[in-house]
Amino acid sequence: MSRYIGIDIGGTNMVCGLTDGEGQVLRTVKIATEAPSGSKEVIRRLAEAVTGLMTHAGGQVSAVGIGLPGFVDHVQGISELAVNLGWKNVPLADELRGHIGDIPVFLDNDVRMYVYGEAVAGAGxxxxxxxxxxxxxxxxxxxxxxxxxxxxxxxxxxxxxxxxxxxxxxxxxxxxxxxxxxxxxxxxxxxxxxxxxxxxxxxxxxxxxxxxxxxxxxxxxxxxxxxxxxxxxxxxxxxxxxxxxxxxxxxxxxxxxxxxxxxxxxxxxxxxxxxxxxxxxxxxxxxxxxxxxxxxxAERLEDAGVVGSALYAKGRLEAQAQQ
Amino acid sequence: MSRYIGIDIGGTNMVCGLTDGEGQVLRTVKIATEAPSGSKEVIRRLAEAVTGLMTHAGGQVSAVGIGLPGFVDHVQGISELAVNLGWKNVPLADELRGHIGDIPVFLDNDVRMYVYGEAVAGAGxxxxxxxxxxxxxxxxxxxxxxxxxxxxxxxxxxxxxxxxxxxxxxxxxxxxxxxxxxxxxxxxxxxxxxxxxxxxxxxxxxxxxxxxxxxxxxxxxxxxxxxxxxxxxxxxxxxxxxxxxxxxxxxxxxxxxxxxxxxxxxxxxxxxxxxxxxxxxxxxxxxxxxxxxxxxxAERLEDAGVVGSALYAKGRLEAQAQQ
CATH class of the missing domain: 3.30.420.40 (ATPase, nucleotide binding domain)
Structure with missing residues (x-):
């Protein structure tokens, strides 16, 4: 059974959630962002949390989706500008894959993820x-x-x-x-x-x-x-x-x-x-x-970001398969 | 070589154009709308003009596109409401096909056609x-x-x-x-x-x-x-x-x-x-x-409606083929 990991990166915390294909959240991990430590260190700690969820899922994770603030190149998987993280042109998808292995990682800005989650599995x-x-x-x-x-x-x-x-x-x-x-x-x-x-x-x-x-x-x-x-x-x-x-x-x-x-x-x-x-x-x-x-x-005030990111990853994966 | 017919229906005139697949207009026919004669009569005269162009094209017309004012059900091909024509729920696509034979007819409102034409073959x-x-x-x-x-x-x-x-x-x-x-x-x-x-x-x-x-x-x-x-x-x-x-x-x-x-x-x-x-x-x-x-x-002030309708018909035809 396919699982997805949705991540909501904020200035204060990062929330990672393991979901099924319908957007039900099975397990979440919340860690402090500690942005001042720099993007490499933030991504390393994020990767730890993701790896933990992947282990928990027994290798059934099909894709990872990440929502983060600011401007995102969703095609290349790059955080172009995230002022409150101090990030500029951080190749987040590639760097995360460097830690967790060859699994598809998709990103977009947090508002789109939130709304996508609500559209697919919430009030929409x-x-x-x-x-x-x-x-x-x-x-x-x-x-x-x-x-x-x-x-x-x-x-x-x-x-x-x-x-x-x-x-x-x-x-x-x-x-x-x-x-x-x-x-x-x-x-x-x-x-x-x-x-x-x-x-x-x-x-x-x-x-x-x-x-x-x-x-x-x-x-x-x-x-x-x-x-x-x-x-x-x-x-x-x-x-x-x-x-x-x-x-x-x-x-x-x-x-x-x-x-x-x-x-x-x-x-x-x-x-x-x-x-x-x-x-x-x-x-x-x-x-x-x-x-x-x-x-x-909105219906999912707590976990819309995580759900949206997970379902977004699922959607991108399916779109790729159709091409 | 595929040809298309684009039609721009206005309150005063109807312009029918024969185009190639790149939006070049090969021949146009302009006839008075005479809306007060009623939709059946308007469509009968429109069909005459279309048939003339089809004959001219030697049977190579692949589809007909029509732009008209007001609200249009572009899926069913129905003019839902065109105040200046006095039309309400006129099944324009079906009625036109009744005159010209079994050729795909697509319609939409004239502004969308105009903009589509500009987007594909004009300033856009x-x-x-x-x-x-x-x-x-x-x-x-x-x-x-x-x-x-x-x-x-x-x-x-x-x-x-x-x-x-x-x-x-x-x-x-x-x-x-x-x-x-x-x-x-x-x-x-x-x-x-x-x-x-x-x-x-x-x-x-x-x-x-x-x-x-x-x-x-x-x-x-x-x-x-x-x-x-x-x-x-x-x-x-x-x-x-x-x-x-x-x-x-x-x-x-x-x-x-x-x-x-x-x-x-x-x-x-x-x-x-x-x-x-x-x-x-x-x-x-x-x-x-x-x-x-x-x-x-806009680049095509004169014929953007006709070109847009023709290219729109081509686009809808290609989209159907892909499904």
Missing amino acids: RGFSHVLGVTIGTGMNSALVADGKLYYGAGGRAGEIGHVPMEGLTYPCNCGMTGCLETAVSANGIARQGREAVARGERSLLGEWFPEDGGARLTAADVSRAYDLGDAAAAAILRRTGTLLGRGLAAAVTQLAPQVLIIGGGGAQAGERLLGPMKEELKRCVLPFYWEQLTVKT | RGFSHVLGVTIGTGMNSALVADGKLYYGAGGRAGEIGHVPMEGLTYPCNCGMTGCLETAVSANGIARQGREAVARGERSLLGEWFPEDGGARLTAADVSRAYDLGDAAAAAILRRTGTLLGRGLAAAVTQLAPQVLIIGGGGAQAGERLLGPMKEELKRCVLPFYWEQLTVKT
């Missing part, structure tokens, strides 16, 4: 065109059409967080101003909470974070205040959801997805965010787009 | 990801990725003209308000010209159309005034181009095209429109999207 199961949006530290998207990831030229498609929005004036890390993710992200929600505190708005947020002007305030605090009936928190989540809906209107119109999946930490805001998002999206797209669209939160 | 030749935008009476788009049209769920992808834009308040025919195409279209440009006249702005447009408040003013008049140094006309085309750039920023980010082709009658405004469009687009997308993007006007 049974839908032909899946648009997945992750709202975390930043905001990203990926499209799976008829079971295939869409890449665009240079594999660059989907940086939906970096579109300037009318009325937003926050500086973005990317160098532009007013990008969607400056408001629609965990950081963006926290930023708006801190602004409310700094403006001296009457709010639980100001009561909770009096001394430091709210510097430690997080997106989760805004949701917590919302649940206690706080008007300032409600206004922040309404504004953020409305911006998200407006930002997604162009994507929904351009791509005509059958299902829109909202994932990442931001999905934890749930209907507080998705309520106003859906209202605005419905207002901003032609009726037939809305009528054929299902909006869902 | 040699580019992997082609985003085509037609600016005519309205505004539309289609994507050809690695030689394949993107459809989206229900074949609905690409109605990019119907996304409400911040700051636009014109009512749209679709029922929404402030859609991109209310400004970015031949009608939209003319509308802005008429507004300038109605506001009594000092402009050649007001001199040319004094009596009727500019009701007969067209987009071409605005371009003509622009070329004579008219400030009001320049402002209109700058505003329209800027809106176009902003509207396309989300599409370019979502799709990462290698080439953006602007076609339709609006392409005749050329740099007057594309200058400000490119400026705004560059401002609103991450640098790597801009750096990998080529912006061009």
Whole structure:
């Protein structure tokens, strides 16, 4: 019976999972990334974990899939740029194979893996065109059409967080101003909470974070205040959801997805965010787009990265076999 | 040697062209659509023209492709809704085959055909990801990725003209308000010209159309005034181009095209429109999207519909053979 290994590399931890061909996770290993030790050392320790899972699987592992942040050359298996790992042009697939032997290793960026996992074995199961949006530290998207990831030229498609929005004036890390993710992200929600505190708005947020002007305030605090009936928190989540809906209107119109999946930490805001998002999206797209669209939160919040990477490896392996 | 017939059905005329397999047009026939005579009669006359071309080709026609306005079920070959033809659920492929014999007939909407033709045998030749935008009476788009049209769920992808834009308040025919195409279209440009006249702005447009408040003013008049140094006309085309750039920023980010082709009658405004469009687009997308993007006007302004339909038929035929 074929097994797959899916790996989710983050700035803090690396999670390796052994799965079956349907995306059921049989065993996971989580190790610290310790990126400052350098890519060779990170890959050596990753290889140890992978070898352990391969031994456990009794030699039945058919392929390894890896999702990692930043820009990835998914054809050559190279991490082109992963800022929070300090990696540039690291030939990850080849180096890992050097440790674990001649087994196919496929990689892609973590958002695509996440959305692919949701499309194949999560909230997108049974839908032909899946648009997945992750709202975390930043905001990203990926499209799976008829079971295939869409890449665009240079594999660059989907940086939906970096579109300037009318009325937003926050500086973005990317160098532009007013990008969607400056408001629609965990950081963006926290930023708006801190602004409310700094403006001296009457709010639980100001009561909770009096001394430091709210510097430690997080997106989760805004949701917590919302649940206690706080008007300032409600206004922040309404504004953020409305911006998200407006930002997604162009994507929904351009791509005509059958299902829109909202994932990442931001999905934890749930209907507080998705309520106003859906209202605005419905207002901003032609009726037939809305009528054929299902909006869902991601199903596999914990292991979507691992499952996605494993199923992605399976998919790439099958595509190779067909050629 | 294989020949193909490409047909472009419009509200006024139907153009049928005989092509070779590379999209070279060997002979065209243009007949009035006369939509009020009803779909059966329109199809009967279309069949006459097709039969004439087939005879001319000496029985070497391998397939027929048809582009027509509105919603098309490209799998079943049905015109689901073509408002300006008065058609609803017309089984065009089957009915045409009833007249011309058992030859494959494929259809799709005219914008997809147009963009497909440009992608395969026009301005998009040699580019992997082609985003085509037609600016005519309205505004539309289609994507050809690695030689394949993107459809989206229900074949609905690409109605990019119907996304409400911040700051636009014109009512749209679709029922929404402030859609991109209310400004970015031949009608939209003319509308802005008429507004300038109605506001009594000092402009050649007001001199040319004094009596009727500019009701007969067209987009071409605005371009003509622009070329004579008219400030009001320049402002209109700058505003329209800027809106176009902003509207396309989300599409370019979502799709990462290698080439953006602007076609339709609006392409005749050329740099007057594309200058400000490119400026705004560059401002609103991450640098790597801009750096990998080529912006061009459509090459085949006259026969792109016919060529696209013919090459589309060839492509569908080859795809069937591979299955």
